Amino acid sequence: MTATVSTVSGTATPGPTASDTATPLHPDAHWWRQAAVYQIYPRSFSDANGDGMGDLPGVTARMDYLSDLGIDAIWLSPFYPSALADGGYDVDDYRNVDPRLGSLDDFDAMAAAAHAAGIRIIVDVVPNHSSDRHEWFKAALASAPGSPERARYHFLEGLPDGLGDDGGLPPSDWPSHFGGGAWTRVVEAAGPRAGQLGQWYLHLFAREQPDFNWDHPEVREDFHTTLRFWADRGVDGFRIDVAHGLAKDMSLPLRSKPALEILVDDGSDPLFDRDDVHEIFAGWRSVLNEYDPPKAAVAEAWVPFTERRLKYARPTELGQAFNFDLLQAPFAAAEFRSIAEKCLTEAAASGASSTWVFSNHDVVRHASRYAFPDGSTQKDLEAWLLADGASPTLDLARGLRRARAATLFMLGLPGSAYLYQGEELGLFEVADLPVDSLQDPTWFRTGNTVKGRDGCRVPLPWSSFEPYFGFGGTPWLPQPAWFGPLAAAAQDGAAGSTLEMYRAALALRRELQSEESLEWLASPAAEVVHYRRPNGWQVITNFGAAPAQLPSGVDLAKLVLSSGGTDTPAVGAGTEAVAGTIEGETTLWLAP
The missing domain is CATH 3.90.400.10 (Oligo-1,6-glucosidase; Domain 2)
Structure with a gap:
């Protein structure tokens, strides 16, 4: 019998078996184009057996929570057998489950529960390198x-x-x-x-991650086998790790490349974004198209040249590629609008839909990034982590306010939205993890000068009052005391909470999404960005710190959602309706 959880409190109750509940999703070859995808870092999501490590039964047990959140798909970071030299991205066996996280039967039960809830599954594939235990x-x-x-x-x-x-x-x-x-x-x-x-x-990553030779036919065919293995188990799509790194120029003598940046836009870099990588993914598309509907895929391709990145998103290859433009942008009106315009134009040209993302398992959580003084850089973030978050002092209230506003701006855009577990709770980066708990290989390989990514991977808080905040056993990374008020159960049903804002936005988003286009509308201030979708939905964001006049003609009687403050109801009119203005660092949604 599979246990399910009907609330966020963490109390498991008996539920039907996967075979009883599994029903096929409505076949849709284009489901991914405007999907809301929730990234699960399995070790940190939910621990069903109490060993302190999140697992696949933990995901199954929280399926009601995921369904209530309103997402269309989950993306599972690696759950394969691994020594965890790089958080699971060092894979021992691509066609199995790490026994600490469950079994293939547990995966099947999770997939059945997800599909019964109308949620599709994307799994991470790590093709650039294996583990040294492969x-x-x-x-x-x-x-x-x-x-x-x-x-x-x-x-x-x-x-x-x-x-x-x-x-x-x-x-x-x-x-x-x-x-x-x-x-x-x-x-x-x-x-x-x-x-x-x-x-x-x-090994372009840790020494425990030797790079595959993708010129070798056995490597290519083995990954085709892996794609079929998971597709046959019901997986709906694949996220491709380091997609731009597979093809390499290994002709002797090797060319010098003392830095990892890509400096050329002609495919001649010896390590990244080479033209021959597209032959590899054309082969993958042939495999993915063996299924009806075809399986989806999205490339993680850190390519600075847009026309190069879009090649990965062609329908003859993976079909979609992450753009990290908003993730890397400051919270500012001109940047957000320019990026949205550019990415939508590019997506239309490639035949793909755009992707939007603010946080994932590799970056400082965006509620913390937005709390930094304006003009801060990646070096500032690294120094802050090294100082255990003590300097500079962050304006966390502002960071969360901006994060909520940015989220509603993004969820209104056409394209797919990728959300990282815990952002719906308004979680911040855990910057002061004890040194002896750190596990990111960056910490060790830089001589303890760069902390790395552990702070965004701390296990989630489900309950304010249960041991380990309802996660399960003693977490593999320690949770801070301030997690308590942000726990899922504490926010469940609480008007104005970040969790309820996400739930409301994702529910409304299903009505909002129609054609993959928008119209930019005039606004009375440079800090205010206003757009309208073809079906009449409007999104207004004030990126400035001070209240601003609403655009002319805006009917606040149609206001259905405000990012507001944490003391502002998530649904319905807040102080904006009274004042006839839009508060600083706030986004409004207006129905047709």
Whole structure:
């Protein structure tokens, strides 16, 4: 019997089995175009067995919460067997479930429960690298240089170090994303150099994450098998990690690339966004199109050149690609409007729909980012984390107010919205985690100078008064005391709470979304952005700190939702209706 949870309090009650409740979703080849997708970082979502690590039964147990939230799909970050050297993005086995997170039967039960609730499932695929515990990499280490086993990865001889070792230096100056170099030398287990230092292998991330050689036909075919494996289990779509990194120019001598930025727009970078990566994804699209309706996919492609990024979103490839423009933008009217205009135009040109995102498992939560002094940079965020959040002092009330306003601005736009677990609770970054609890490889590979991403991955609070805020067992990352008032149960039904604002917005969004276009309307102040959807819905955001005059002709009798303050009702008119103005850092939704 599968346990379900009918409230957010964390009390599990018996429910029907997956086989009893599973009903197929209405087939829709275009469901993803305007979907609201909720990212679940499984280890931190909900712990059903009390071991302190979130799991797949925990996701199943919270399906009522997800349904009540009003999302269209969940995106599961990796749940595969892993040593957790990089939070699960070091995959041991692409076609199994980490036993600490459940089993394949648990996955099937979760998928059935999600589909019964009308929620589709997207799973993370990590194709750039495996873990060093993957059976292929273990076979490569056990084999001699030049063996077929090593050909699936990038093993090369080193360069002379000038001290008598002809292979004592790494093959290139390429850095790792997590700090340090991108090459690790092995002690040979076979061949004439057995027992001695030998070749180097490439890892653009942690040393526990060796990069696959995507020129190898076995690598390509094995990932086709993986896509079919999960598609056959009912998965509706795939999020592709580091999609721009698979194809590499490994011709000798290796070209110098001392930084990881992409500086060229012609596909000639040795490591990223090479033209031949699109042949790989054309093959993936062929696999995804074997299903009716075809499976969806979205690329994580950190490509600074728009025309290059859009290639991943073509219907002949993955179909959609993340744009992180709003995530990287300051909370400012000109930037938000310009980005929205640009991204919608680009999406239309590619045949895809746009994607909108403010937070995910890799970045400081946006309620905290918006609390920084204006003009702050990524370096400022890193320094703040290193100072345990002590300096500068953040204006958290302003950060949450801006986050709520930004969310309503974004949810009104055409395209798909990607939400990160906990943002619907208004969670901030946990900046003061004890040093001995940190697990992000960035912390270790930078000599304890960059804290990394643990602060956005702290397990969620479900109840204010239960042990560990209702998460389950002792969490794998400690939760701060200030989580209590933000717990899901504390916000459930509370007028003006961030949770209720998200619920209201996502419910209304289903009415709002129609054609994938909008009309920009005039406003009386530069800080105010006003747009209207084809069906008549209007969205007005005041990005300024002070109240501003509403645009002329706005009928506040049609106001149905305000981001307001936490003391302002989420549905209905607030102080804006009385004053005839829109409060600072606030978004309004008006029905037709």
